[in-house]
Amino acid sequence: MGCSSSVPARSTGGLNTVSNDSSSATDSKDLRAKLVLLGDSGVGKSCIVLRFVRGQFDPTSKVTVGASFLSQTLALEDSTIVKFEIWDTAGQERYAALAPLYYRGAAAAIVVYDITSPESFSKAQYWVKELQKHGSPGIVMVLVGNKADLHENRSVSSQDALEYADKNNMFFIETSAKTADNINQLFEVCFEYIELFVFKQHIRGEANLAEDKT
Amino acid sequence: MWAWGCVERVAAGLLGGPLAGGGRWNTAVAVGVTAAAGLAVVAIVVSSRRGGLKSPWCRRRRKAPLTAQEWRALFTPDGKLQDGGVKLLKKVRSGGIEPSIRALVWPFLLGVYNLDSSEVERDAVKAQNRKGYLLLRKHCLRKSAYTMEESKQSTNKTAGVNPKGSISSEKGEESGCVTPVESKEVPENPSVEEATSTEEEKPCLSTEQELQDDTSEPKPEQMEVNQSSSTSSNEEESERSDVTHVEASHKDSASVCESKLEDEQESIPRYSNTGGNMDDIELSKAARPVKSARAIEDFETCQRIIRLDAVRANDEWVSYFPSQTSVSREKAIEYAKAVCLKDYEHLEPNRIHHASRLVAILEAYAIYDQEIGYCQGMSDLLAPLLAVLEEDDEAFWCFAGFMRKARHNFRLDEVGIRRQLNMVARIIKYKDFHLYRHLEMLQAEDCFFVYRMVVVMFRRELTFEQTLCLWEVMWADQAANRAGIANSPWRRMRLGAPPTDDLLLYAIAASVLQKRKLIIESYSSMDEIIRECNSMAGQLDIWKLLDDAHDLVVTLHNRIE
Numbered sequence: 001m002g003c004s005s006s007v008p009a010r011s012t013g014g015l016n017t018v019s020n021d022s023s024s025a026t027d028s029k030d031l032r033a034k035l036v037l038l039g040d041s042g043v044g045k046s047c048i049v050l051r052f053v054r055g056q057f058d059p060t061s062k063v064t065v066g067a068s069f070l071s072q073t074l075a076l077e078d079s080t081i082v083k084f085e086i087w088d089t090a091g092q093e094r095y096a097a098l099a100p101l102y103y104r105g106a107a108a109a110i111v112v113y114d115i116t117s118p119e120s121f122s123k124a125q126y127w128v129k130e131l132q133k134h135g136s137p138g139i140v141m142v143l144v145g146n147k148a149d150l151h152e153n154r155s156v157s158s159q160d161a162l163e164y165a166d167k168n169n170m171f172f173i174e175t176s177a178k179t180a181d182n183i184n185q186l187f188e189v190c191f192e193y194i195e196l197f198v199f200k201q202h203i204r205g206e207a208n209l210a211e212d213k214t
Numbered sequence: 215m216w217a218w219g220c221v222e223r224v225a226a227g228l229l230g231g232p233l234a235g236g237g238r239w240n241t242a243v244a245v246g247v248t249a250a251a252g253l254a255v256v257a258i259v260v261s262s263r264r265g266g267l268k269s270p271w272c273r274r275r276r277k278a279p280l281t282a283q284e285w286r287a288l289f290t291p292d293g294k295l296q297d298g299g300v301k302l303l304k305k306v307r308s309g310g311i312e313p314s315i316r317a318l319v320w321p322f323l324l325g326v327y328n329l330d331s332s333e334v335e336r337d338a339v340k341a342q343n344r345k346g347y348l349l350l351r352k353h354c355l356r357k358s359a360y361t362m363e364e365s366k367q368s369t370n371k372t373a374g375v376n377p378k379g380s381i382s383s384e385k386g387e388e389s390g391c392v393t394p395v396e397s398k399e400v401p402e403n404p405s406v407e408e409a410t411s412t413e414e415e416k417p418c419l420s421t422e423q424e425l426q427d428d429t430s431e432p433k434p435e436q437m438e439v440n441q442s443s444s445t446s447s448n449e450e451e452s453e454r455s456d457v458t459h460v461e462a463s464h465k466d467s468a469s470v471c472e473s474k475l476e477d478e479q480e481s482i483p484r485y486s487n488t489g490g491n492m493d494d495i496e497l498s499k500a501a502r503p504v505k506s507a508r509a510i511e512d513f514e515t516c517q518r519i520i521r522l523d524a525v526r527a528n529d530e531w532v533s534y535f536p537s538q539t540s541v542s543r544e545k546a547i548e549y550a551k552a553v554c555l556k557d558y559e560h561l562e563p564n565r566i567h568h569a570s571r572l573v574a575i576l577e578a579y580a581i582y583d584q585e586i587g588y589c590q591g592m593s594d595l596l597a598p599l600l601a602v603l604e605e606d607d608e609a610f611w612c613f614a615g616f617m618r619k620a621r622h623n624f625r626l627d628e629v630g631i632r633r634q635l636n637m638v639a640r641i642i643k644y645k646d647f648h649l650y651r652h653l654e655m656l657q658a659e660d661c662f663f664v665y666r667m668v669v670v671m672f673r674r675e676l677t678f679e680q681t682l683c684l685w686e687v688m689w690a691d692q693a694a695n696r697a698g699i700a701n702s703p704w705r706r707m708r709l710g711a712p713p714t715d716d717l718l719l720y721a722i723a724a725s726v727l728q729k730r731k732l733i734i735e736s737y738s739s740m741d742e743i744i745r746e747c748n749s750m751a752g753q754l755d756i757w758k759l760l761d762d763a764h765d766l767v768v769t770l771h772n773r774i775e
Contacts, residue, residue, distance in 0.1 A: 042522035059560055060526045065591045066665045069745045092519055092590045
């Protein structure tokens with residue numbers, strides 16, 4: 001399939017974007033995590049969410065206006081239940097001014113581009129910069145190259161994306177909403193990162209756990 | 215009022231059977247009920263085939279829509295609407311329009327035709343509009359040559375074919391109608407009288423120069439009303455209606471493409487804020503000029519996003535318009551190629567056809583109104599118009615009429631959308647301070663949670679048929695204001711609600727107020743309210759909503775507007 005992923009070293013501390021309801025919620029291993037998807041128009045943000053939440057792929061899914069909201073609960077191996085609250089934003093630049101409303105308070109931002117579109121990769125980099133400037137200091141960022149099933153039309157190499165992700169302390173993964181490749185993995189990994197950087201730190205006041213992982 | 219509403223709502227609920235107007239319902243019983251002030255009102259109980267809805271006692275009565283017969287009876291022998299359209303607007307404001315005549319009535323509601331125009335005048339406008347639309351399409355194709363290298367070849371071959379296969383043929387090169395039209399403008403309404411006349415004959419600049427046009431300089435909406443070309447227009451009309459298939463239009467459009475520079479001398483219609491729209495006047499100070507380099511870049515981006523959005527447009531209309539679904543795959547593909555549609559292979563022919571029409575018109579609009587260009591959400595506004603209006607040129611001008619107000623929602627500087635959200639907030643504040651305080655507590659008093667409702671005007675929350683009903687009632691209000699007949703007695707309306715340009719915002723506030731209890735008791739964050747609003751789809755009763763909106767208009771319009 002050609003989907004690749006990487007876990008870059010990460011040494012950011014100071015994660016305070018707490019998305020679990022309260023400490024009691026964390027005690028019972030019942031967590032909530034707010035995620036936001038950002039990226040250029042037509043890269044497949046809504047399709048990724050729909051694939052994850054409903055297990056469906058609809059190439060004609062409606063244009064997102066402003067943002068849409070979906071949630072999905074995921075049971076992890078250690079019997080933790082995570083409820084993802086996912087904000088799927090509109091891709092057009094004109095709506096970019098609204099994005100802070102959605103990424104404000106998000107535990108993780110999933111920045112999506114289309115592996116067949118270099119423009120969308122540039123746009124992804126714009127979003128990363130935007131998040132670095134205006135996002136919550138501890139927001140977990142994931143770079144996603146979608147439409148991996150169209151590898152014959154690939155114009156953004158995995159290597160370039162990986163390097164960019166490494167440089168910016170992001171997790172990188174290639175997905176295909178169409179074939180469902182790596183979609184669940186994306187959200188699982190998102191959660192792992194949130195857990196590392198947000199929940200655990202919140203509970204035990206620990207920081208710099210990234211090294212454990214990597 | 216809620217209790218009254220419940221009884222009265224009985225009937226109608228149902229938003230009309232799609233095709234035959236009230237055809238899907240059967241009037242059964244009549245029941246007396248009272249309205250807020252204790253006055254007796256009669257409601258008709260209707261049973262409907264549509265199952266699965268709540269108790270019929272909780273549905274509000276819809277007044278009968280305007281029928282074809284009533285519509286015909288509204289005209290004088292020379293084809294003018296009686297009493298300047300007051301009766302028409304009253305009827306539409308209270309009950310909407312029977313689906314079979316929507317295509318005839320909408321151009322009046324949307325200001326394409328003056329309410330007091332004669333048939334001859336309208337024919338002239340129609341001919342002129344067709345020409346204007348063609349020019350815009352040609353301009354799109356010329357600009358495509360700069361920006362869409364890979365599709366240039368097919369573009370040049372097939373040119374501005376519209377899905378009906380007729381637009382590009384209308385020109386009939388031999389008719390010589392490319393020459394600038396000397397015209398005396400008939401103002402759309404009294405307030406535009408002085409504004410609409412002077413620049414009609416201004417020669418068209420070359421493409422590059424046009425791009426440098428500062429759109430803040432008002433140009434006349436020269437296509438709106440034009441009396442002069444009436445003699446030739448009838449010929450054009452008949453000529454055009456003969457040409458219905460793609461082959462013919464291909465031939466013509468090819469020649470259109472080859473007819474080069476002389477066309478460029480002609481004025482391409484452009485949006486101008488001379489339409490007397492209050493928003494225009496209020497917001498024009500904040501207008502930002504469009505710079506040339508950005509305009510080119512933006513058009514390219516527009517073209518790309520328009521195509522992305524066109525192939526994922528909602529297809530709910532399909533079941534309402536079986537006549538539009540009979541396009542063969544071959545023809546659909548030809549249409550698609552003509553506008554360089556991409557990634558449409560998975561679609562049904564009728565959807566390819568529809569997507570191609572969306573591209574053609576949205577692209578033309580991006581040229582027509584460069585300040586706005588294309589913004590996601592506009593395809594939601596255009597798609598229902600396309601389903602009702604089968605001719606692209608007509609659909610374009612109706613869309614342009616629709617956008618006169620809606621365009622402010624799509625402005626880059628967000629002035630328009632903020633004004634509207636603020637107005638929803640004020641309606642809620644004045645009507646229900648308790649709810650407003652709760653919103654303040656959640657830091658949601660900016661009413662951002664109704665953003666999508668404002669931008670796509672309930673399109674995502676209502677069914678296709680419901681949307682059309684809401685929009686036409688809303689347009690009728692705006693048309694009444696435009697025509698300056700807002701002060702007529704509006705007895706037909708609930709409590710005599712006067713027409714307002716912002717009926718939509720009252721309806722949005724009403725939909726939030728309907729959820730007040732839930733919001734106050736159960737929601738503790740704005741996210742939850744946004745979620746609630748985003749999940750209203752399919753749950754709204756449009757006539758109940760309109761009744762509530764009209765109640766709000768009656769009690770609050772003096773304070774809000």
